[in-house]
Amino acid sequence: MTVVPLPESPCLRVRCIWNEGSNGEGGTRFFLSYSGSAPSGANCTTLAGDIETAWAAHISPLSSPYYILNEIDVLDIASDSGASGQWSGATDGSRSGTVLPWQVCTNVEYDIGRRYRGGKPRGYWPAGNIEDEADDRSWDSSYISASNTGIGAFFAAIAALSVGSVGTLAHVNLSYYKGFTNITNSSGRERAVPTYRSSALVDSITGYSTKATMGSQRRRRTSTSP
Numbered sequence: 001m002t003v004v005p006l007p008e009s010p011c012l013r014v015r016c017i018w019n020e021g022s023n024g025e026g027g028t029r030f031f032l033s034y035s036g037s038a039p040s041g042a043n044c045t046t047l048a049g050d051i052e053t054a055w056a057a058h059i060s061p062l063s064s065p066y067y068i069l070n071e072i073d074v075l076d077i078a079s080d081s082g083a084s085g086q087w088s089g090a091t092d093g094s095r096s097g098t099v100l101p102w103q104v105c106t107n108v109e110y111d112i113g114r115r116y117r118g119g120k121p122r123g124y125w126p127a128g129n130i131e132d133e134a135d136d137r138s139w140d141s142s143y144i145s146a147s148n149t150g151i152g153a154f155f156a157a158i159a160a161l162s163v164g165s166v167g168t169l170a171h172v173n174l175s176y177y178k179g180f181t182n183i184t185n186s187s188g189r190e191r192a193v194p195t196y197r198s199s200a201l202v203d204s205i206t207g208y209s210t211k212a213t214m215g216s217q218r219r220r221r222t223s224t225s226p
Contacts, residue, residue: 007174008199010034010078012044014051017071018126023102026067026217028123031077031174032158033202036167043164044074044085052087054157058150062106063093063126097129100214106139107215108151111207112173121173121205124215125151138212147210155205175201 012034017027039047051072060069069091076082106128110121125147132143139147155171178201180192 002196005176005196005199006079007031007077007202009202010038010076011172011174011202012039012047012169013075013077014048015071015073015075016051016055016069017073018067018069020066020068020099020102026102026105026126028125030123031172032169033172033204034166034169037165038078039074039076039083039085039164039166041083041085043166044076044083045087046085046163047161047166048072048074048085048087050161050163051158052089052091054154056091058154058157059125060091060094062095062128062147062150064095064097064099064129065092066099067093067126093126095129097131100127100130103216103218105215105217106147107211107213108147109209109211110171110173110205111209112203113206114203121203123151124217127214133214134212137214139210139214144210144212148208151208151210155208171205173203173205175203 010033012032013029014032015027015029017025019025051074052069055069070088072087073084074086075084104127105124106126108123108125110123112121128139128143128147132139134140158171159169161169176196177194178197179195181195182190183193184190
């Protein structure tokens with residue numbers, strides 16, 4: 001099995017996990033670059049708690065009370081032996097209104113300076129409510145504006161954190177693949193397999209663009225255990 005490449009410069013992986021009662025589990029992950037020393041486990045735990053505070057301030061107002069943040073996991077991926085730390089608890093959404101189906105989500109594209117063909121960095125976040133719809137497939141303009149503001153403020157709050165000697169934090173994207181390798185299987189047919197870079201390319205995130213079309217995560221419908 002091919003080993004996943006390390007990032008070209010030090011980064012943390014952050015996973016935010018929430019649930020909606022018996023409907024199951026949802027989540028999103030993102031990456032943060034850091035300019036200082038590798039964090040300890042205690043540093044990662046502190047960061048996880050600080051990120052939850054930022055979530056409560058900026059993401060909870062965008063999502064229904066049915067969405068309950070349960071865990072934030074912070075892992076140092078600068079090396080294959082980096083430390084990790086977690087926050088766990090129950091942070092509800094606070095947006096009033098009628099909840100949407102569990103698989104509906106807010107699709108936020110992360111803007112980067114590099115141009116290329118193919119999918120762009122994005123995150124799938126807890127959705128707004130039925131009252132935030134423009135129609136059966138789209139968000140209204142006021143919710144789109146609120147989402148862009150809330151997501152931007154969330155990551156700005158994280159960038160302002162100072163924990164131990166970790167240094168400056170910044171939201172980044174990691175690009176793990178470049179091009180394809182044609183692999184011939186036992187039947188003689190070829191298939192194109194994405195090729196790992198020697199190290200994951202780090203792109204700075206420069207802005208946030210909430211898509212007007214509602215996102216959907218089908219696997220959330222079948223996730224029944226947190």
